[in-house]
Amino acid sequence: MANSKRTLFLKRRMRVRNKLRKMNAGRLRLSVHRSSKNISAQLIDDVKGVTLASASSLEKELGIVGKNNVEAAAKVGAKIAERAKAAGIENVYFDRGGFLFHGKVKALAEAAREGGLKF
Template sequence: MALNKRELFQKRRLRVRNKLKAMSDGRPRLSVHRSNKNISVQLIDDVGGRTLAAASTLEKDLGLVGKNNVEAAARIGAMIAERAKAAGVEEVVFDRGGFLFHGKVKALADAAREGGLKF
């Protein structure tokens, strides 16, 4: 049974999400989405079903529109850490989705940790 790339991505994403659900203990989820042109991250309260904070390279004031590189990911990670602190959140669970924890996703996570988020 050969699976294509999209099906493998979906399996990986669901596997990660289910593991996070089991260990979250009510902490908000830091969800990462990466496309070919942009990277975005949301801080989601799954219990209340709402977004607490978000950051993306699509925001004009950051000057990163259309950039999807390691430096842009690090700036987005620092920005989400700052916005999470403003929302009163310090501990989160990191949801990498179906993306591998390498390169841009790792840079975003490291910058968020340096900004004060614990996960």
């Protein structure tokens, strides 16, 4: 019996996350979620179970509400980097979840790197 797309996505997400946790113990996680209409990023402290900063394409101040393209992802990446700097965060690890590192996810990561985050 063939696996569904959702099952394969969940397996890929857990495989990526578990490998990253082993390699980057003690660092904060930059988690990305992409839907068909929006993209968001969060800085998460897994030890405390707290989200320290977040950015989303749903925020009106970014001026990209209703858009889900590479440019919107880059703006979200730049905003999360700005908020991380304000919180005093510099080193994180990038958790792409079950999404491929291509297109919008890649644009978000590159914009966050340009904004000063190291991963």
